[in-house]
Amino acid sequence: MGRINSEELRDLLKVYFIMGSTNTAKNPEEVLKEAINGGITLFQFREKGEGALKGDEKYALARQLQKICRASSIPFIVNDDLELAMEIDADGLHIGQEDEPAERVREKIGDKILGVSIHTIDEAEAAIRAGADYFGLGPIFPTNTKTDTTPVQGTSLIQVFRKRGITVPIVGIGGITAQNAGTVMKAGADGVSVITAISQAISVTDAARELRKNV
Numbered sequence: 001m002g003r004i005n006s007e008e009l010r011d012l013l014k015v016y017f018i019m020g021s022t023n024t025a026k027n028p029e030e031v032l033k034e035a036i037n038g039g040i041t042l043f044q045f046r047e048k049g050e051g052a053l054k055g056d057e058k059y060a061l062a063r064q065l066q067k068i069c070r071a072s073s074i075p076f077i078v079n080d081d082l083e084l085a086m087e088i089d090a091d092g093l094h095i096g097q098e099d100e101p102a103e104r105v106r107e108k109i110g111d112k113i114l115g116v117s118i119h120t121i122d123e124a125e126a127a128i129r130a131g132a133d134y135f136g137l138g139p140i141f142p143t144n145t146k147t148d149t150t151p152v153q154g155t156s157l158i159q160v161f162r163k164r165g166i167t168v169p170i171v172g173i174g175g176i177t178a179q180n181a182g183t184v185m186k187a188g189a190d191g192v193s194v195i196t197a198i199s200q201a202i203s204v205t206d207a208a209r210e211l212r213k214n215v
């Protein structure tokens with residue numbers, strides 16, 4: 001199979017839905033099915049924060065959501081938890097700067113998709129050397145979802161990276177909605193990552209469709 005190529009990954013990153021059980025009052029399986037109907041292109045299971053599931057419950061939900069993604073050929077990415085990603089043979093893993101170093105992770109996950117949260121040029125260059133496939137840049141706009149974020153950066157860092165000739169696929173994250181997604185793409189991102197704008201929408205399908213139209 002080998003590592004995913006950048007062009008295929010750019011397409012996958014267009015509407016990158018991220019969700020865990022704490023991001024919706026509805027049944028996460030239903031929300032994911034509706035989001036897929038609305039046209040999301042990639043899914044990340046991020047079970048984190050106050051009230052997040054642990055152990056067997058977390059694994060069971062991961063397997064259920066993975067099954068829903070597989071039925072629609074949507075790649076399934078796990079956030080943070082390398083053991084879970086390997087145990088269920090996820091399509092990829094997303095890690096941050098505080099997680100295990102990207103070089104070690106790349107050795108352990110083989111050719112799976114590896115995403116890294118990036119906040120500086122140095123982190124980006126280190127992640128490229130370590131074998132990252134895409135970067136998550138943010139928070140672009142203020143967000144309530146993640147409390148321990150670095151300062152809101154707008155789209156400036158995306159523009160700086162592109163001006164520096166960094167061509168690695170980039171997805172913006174943090175407070176992105178159908179209304180502001182266009183500015184993230186214009187700045188040079190290949191896609192937008194969204195939690196609340198889809199998971200807490202009145203109509204999940206419409207929210208995903210609206211985002212897909214604007215990227």
Ligand SMILES: Nc1nc(C(F)(F)F)ncc1COP(=O)(O)OP(=O)(O)O
Pocket residue numbers: 016018044046048079080094095096097098099115116117135136137146171172173193
């Ligand atoms: N889960 C994520 N996915 C992305 C992606 F690029 F996929 F949109 N970017 C950023 C994050 C944040 O991940 P989290 O584990 O909360 O924090 P940290 O980055 O500090 O590890």
Ligand SMILES: [Mg+2]
Pocket residue numbers: 079080094095096099
């Ligand atoms: Mg993390």
